[in-house]
Amino acid sequence: MMTDVLVAHARDVEKEEFYKKTYLHVALSILAFIGVEAVLLKIVPDQIIYAMFAQRYIWLLIIGVFWLASVLATKWSLSLSRSTQYLGLGFYVLLEAIIFLPLIKIATLYAGPQVIFQAAMLTIAMFAGISMVAFTSKRDFSFLRNIIIIGGFISLGLIVGGMLFGFNLGLWFSVGMVILASATILYQTSKLKDSYATSQYVGASLQLFASIMLLFWYILSIFMSRRN
Template sequence: MKTMMTDVLVAHSSDVEKADFYKKTYLHVALAILAFIGVEAVLLQIVPDQLIFAMFAQRYIWLLIIGVFWLASILATKWSLSLDKSTQYFGLGFYVVLEAVIFLPLVKIATLYAGPQVIYQAAMLTIAMFSGISFIAFTSKRDFSFLRNIIVIGGFISLGLIVGGMLFAFNLGLWFSVGMVILASATILYQTSKLKDSYSTNQYVGASLQLFASIMLLFWYILSILMSRRS
């Protein structure tokens, strides 16, 4: 049975409704991160090391995984914006599991060759950057709409480089990771500034999914940078 939900944009809601939307959105982001940690810990215990390393060793398999991940992400986002609350949560949960699978080889290699502390450091840096960017988005009176085209173009360029690197077996290097950290930061800034214009007061699950996805992208490349400095 579908839950009837109002379709009032956050920007057009009362201050109390806005505060409630933001509180629920960031609570769900925190819960998604905790769920990701839990699922990742379980996967590291039950998935054989040989299979994890194969995800890195076989570049064509990895390319297939990214393609499936992209399609599944579209579905998860669609589900998270459904009128049915249970479907929304299914979309967010499904996306969390996808992220945990994608992160599996990176976290495994980081643990083996750089130590668990590098994951903790990357997580703390990610949280600090996300908090700072969110503060800027909420306190600044600037319009960050100009970032949209930059993010779209940067996303296509980065995807092309990633696919090219897999097909032709070349290393994208440290500066690519730095560029992706900048791109992820810009995405978080844009998404946060546009939350009130993009979602209704009852779409906090979908809003949290989008922020969670950008946070994980930021975490991936911060972790990659820290690992490269220790190699």
């Protein structure tokens, strides 16, 4: 039976079960992403992957479609239907795998697979550390919400501006995005109990997975810039 009890108001055993399922689904999403990405890299022609980056307007269109599809996937992941929840999570994993295609391809060719592995390990380590801080600290991280929202709008504006006018955002933008993604993970983790019902662990895992992938994108971008 699916319940609508907020995690904060649930019994301790229900809270523990919610967190276990949420982080299990985050781990499974990461593994699914790796598998889907590997398949796409093999079956999608290189010309198509390079074309995603070749024209800035095409990439802008891709990001716009990705954002709209992400909204739909998030809505599905919070559905009352368990099958629809998994459809939303699976769809979002596929979206991330597609959007990462050019970056992973370029990283493999010009920086090497070891750089991808190093970036992935650092991302996982940072996620684990941030999660530990969120669970063990007694601080209220609600103040991060406005910072994240404002930072998100500023970063989106810079990304769109960079694509439209052709300027490079540079290393410090990637550093700023790593900080923003880290703050988002900290805020999301600290607010899990207040934002989701005990039956919504699939939707919760999608949000955390999305932030992890954002963190990974910019950590990998930083690692690649160091090789140039």
